[in-house]
Amino acid sequence: MGAVDLSTHPGHLARRLQQAHSLLWGAMVSEETTSPQFAVLNALVEKPDIDQRTLSEHVHLDRSTIADLVARLARRGLVERVRDPRDGRRNVLKLTDDGVRVHRKLVTRTARMNRVFLAPLDEGERETLLRLIARVADAAEELRA
Amino acid sequence: MGAVDLSTHPGHLARRLQQAHSLLWGAMVSEETTSPQFAVLNALVEKPDIDQRTLSEHVHLDRSTIADLVARLARRGLVERVRDPRDGRRNVLKLTDDGVRVHRKLVTRTARMNRVFLAPLDEGERETLLRLIARVADAAEELRA
DNA sequence: CAGAAATAATCAGCACACTGAGCATCTGCC
DNA sequence: GGCAGATGCTCAGTGTGCTGATTATTTCTG
Numbered sequence: 001m002g003a004v005d006l007s008t009h010p011g012h013l014a015r016r017l018q019q020a021h022s023l024l025w026g027a028m029v030s031e032e033t034t035s036p037q038f039a040v041l042n043a044l045v046e047k048p049d050i051d052q053r054t055l056s057e058h059v060h061l062d063r064s065t066i067a068d069l070v071a072r073l074a075r076r077g078l079v080e081r082v083r084d085p086r087d088g089r090r091n092v093l094k095l096t097d098d099g100v101r102v103h104r105k106l107v108t109r110t111a112r113m114n115r116v117f118l119a120p121l122d123e124g125e126r127e128t129l130l131r132l133i134a135r136v137a138d139a140a141e142e143l144r145a
Numbered sequence: 146m147g148a149v150d151l152s153t154h155p156g157h158l159a160r161r162l163q164q165a166h167s168l169l170w171g172a173m174v175s176e177e178t179t180s181p182q183f184a185v186l187n188a189l190v191e192k193p194d195i196d197q198r199t200l201s202e203h204v205h206l207d208r209s210t211i212a213d214l215v216a217r218l219a220r221r222g223l224v225e226r227v228r229d230p231r232d233g234r235r236n237v238l239k240l241t242d243d244g245v246r247v248h249r250k251l252v253t254r255t256a257r258m259n260r261v262f263l264a265p266l267d268e269g270e271r272e273t274l275l276r277l278i279a280r281v282a283d284a285a286e287e288l289r290a
Numbered sequence: 291c292a293g294a295a296a297t298a299a300t301c302a303g304c305a306c307a308c309t310g311a312g313c314a315t316c317t318g319c320c
Numbered sequence: 321g322g323c324a325g326a327t328g329c330t331c332a333g334t335g336t337g338c339t340g341a342t343t344a345t346t347t348c349t350g
Contacts, residue, residue: 003191004252006204010262011166011180013278016205018163019307020285021156022336026308035156036336046148053298059151060161065337067300072335089298089345107149117155120284121277129277132270133158139265140165164337167306171338181306198328210307212330217305234315234328 010136021117028113029106032076036061038110040069041078041103044095051090060141078102155281166262173258174251177221181206183255185214186223186248189240196235205286223247 006012025035033041039059044050047058056066070093073079078099084090095103118126151157170180178186184204189195192203201211215238218224223244229235240248263271 003187006184007279008275012184014159014163014166016282017278018159020282021159024285039151039157042148120280125277130153132274133162134152135265137161137165140169207308
């Protein structure tokens, strides 16, 4: 039984894709704010005053991971985390003015970065890639539930 | 400036894809041996007696990451790490019998898992997805060099 | 109203993945 | 032979991401 060709393994390719992306992100978007952090800021622009659990569903991240991540954003003053007076279990989250500013700046840069990242593909291929990944990811996340 | 639709962001999708994959991996392939670890075992089946740097190029992982990862595999007795007597800087890597056994077992299971993972796509779409990811990842890794 | 169940967050522990710094070793040039 | 640069590895530090256990709070039920 010999070795296998990893270039036909979606998991290995997904890891490489993610890795390559985060490297380019560091170079073209921000060294301080990571891509998952941007996802959180973006979710809070869309839906302010949600708790960490709701947030975690929105960005498809674990509750523990969200806690760490939000703590880092709060330390940097981009997010405000307040205990809900009506329900003492929940942390209500909100962007600060700084958080809004950072998000705004990164929106432009991520758009630029995505163009570079997907430059090897033509318009049709880009759409196909995004659609296929989403289908597989959606289905696998379903499996979990 | 409002929020952005993350489902059109390849980085976010890549992370979700990778996440979904590693979850399914834990359920269907192995809880002890992770997907990157399997990639390392597989590379050593193909090319024994290489050093960590060469290995890191093969599986597209950082030198530091490889060091950690190989240390874990060595601790579990799957890999042997010997200082090269001809070049005292290099660690020469080799699978143990246990390592070969584990690799063999996982080859079958990963094949099964990949079928489940890609089940939402038809045969043509599967090929397209893998090919497109590889093109983007290759190009981005080029950019780095 | 009291106890049980459900829910939200936190914490410890592990793996992956990077950067940047440092150390040992080897190679090439003088 | 000796020094400079290149090379391979390790280490410290940080961030992402998970599981499983614990804690606090709320809600449901008898």
